[in-house]
Amino acid sequence: MEFVEYADSEMMMIDLADRLASELRAAIAADGRASLAVPGGTTPGPVFDTLSAISLDWDKVHVMLTDERWVPESSERSNTGLLKRRLFTGEAAAAHYLPLYAEAERPEEKLDELQQQLAPHLPLSVVLLGMGADMHTASIFPGADRLDAALNGEETLVAMRAPGAPEPRITLSAKVLQDSMRRHIVIIGAEKRAALEKAQSLSPEEAPVAAVLKGATVHWAES
Numbered sequence: 001m002e003f004v005e006y007a008d009s010e011m012m013m014i015d016l017a018d019r020l021a022s023e024l025r026a027a028i029a030a031d032g033r034a035s036l037a038v039p040g041g042t043t044p045g046p047v048f049d050t051l052s053a054i055s056l057d058w059d060k061v062h063v064m065l066t067d068e069r070w071v072p073e074s075s076e077r078s079n080t081g082l083l084k085r086r087l088f089t090g091e092a093a094a095a096h097y098l099p100l101y102a103e104a105e106r107p108e109e110k111l112d113e114l115q116q117q118l119a120p121h122l123p124l125s126v127v128l129l130g131m132g133a134d135m136h137t138a139s140i141f142p143g144a145d146r147l148d149a150a151l152n153g154e155e156t157l158v159a160m161r162a163p164g165a166p167e168p169r170i171t172l173s174a175k176v177l178q179d180s181m182r183r184h185i186v187i188i189g190a191e192k193r194a195a196l197e198k199a200q201s202l203s204p205e206e207a208p209v210a211a212v213l214k215g216a217t218v219h220w221a222e223s
């Protein structure tokens with residue numbers, strides 16, 4: 001794992017957006033196309049603002065979330081809603097979106113359909129992950145009902161419920177995240193830095209982020 005510390009989060013988001021764009025360009029140059037997975041939550045909005053304005057062949061990029069909350073896009077908790085507002089504007093509006101949500105009561109009803117749409121875009125070219133202070137990443141939560149499937153299974157997507165998550169979730173599995181060509185984790189604040197340090201001496205069952213640290217670049221700013 002590489003750890004990059006920044007003077008502030010504004011500089012971090014600009015540098016990170018540049019790195020993601022360069023990696024996407026390299027993937028397009030090599031394969032004629034690229035796939036990008038990005039997190040939701042409260043952290044990545046500013047990196048999306050910068051990335052969305054960067055010029056690259058966005059029409060050759062397929063974008064998906066690392067995980068989604070099983071709520072309609074109109075909900076303020078929808079990660080898709082965040083992407084539509086902050087990433088798919090400007091240059092990045094030309095990217096293709098691969099949703100992790102479809103209208104249904106339970107994520108299990110749509111799992112196969114969503115999984116089939118992702119299959120042609122694996123392995124992922126570039127992955128950006130967030131992390132919660134409880135050491136979850138994507139929606140792989142400690143104590144989740146299908147934690148073993150998400151950490152050790154062969155599936156692309158796992159539907160799960162967890163004590164730390166107010167709604168059902170759907171998440172890329174650790175295997176898909178580990179198989180990605182490039183992997184970044186973005187975190188802000190002293191609490192998350194301490195959590196990340198703690199995760200390094202815990203098992204993925206206790207600290208799911210530990211499953212994706214190998215080969216990852218962690219980007220951190222205090223505020």
Ligand SMILES: O=C1O[C@H](COP(=O)(O)O)[C@@H](O)[C@H](O)[C@H]1O
Nearest residue numbers: 039040041042043130131132138
């Ligand atoms: O619920 C989620 O949480 C994590 C961390 O979110 P943050 O608000 O602490 O940045 C996020 O990476 C994930 O995509 C999201 O669904």
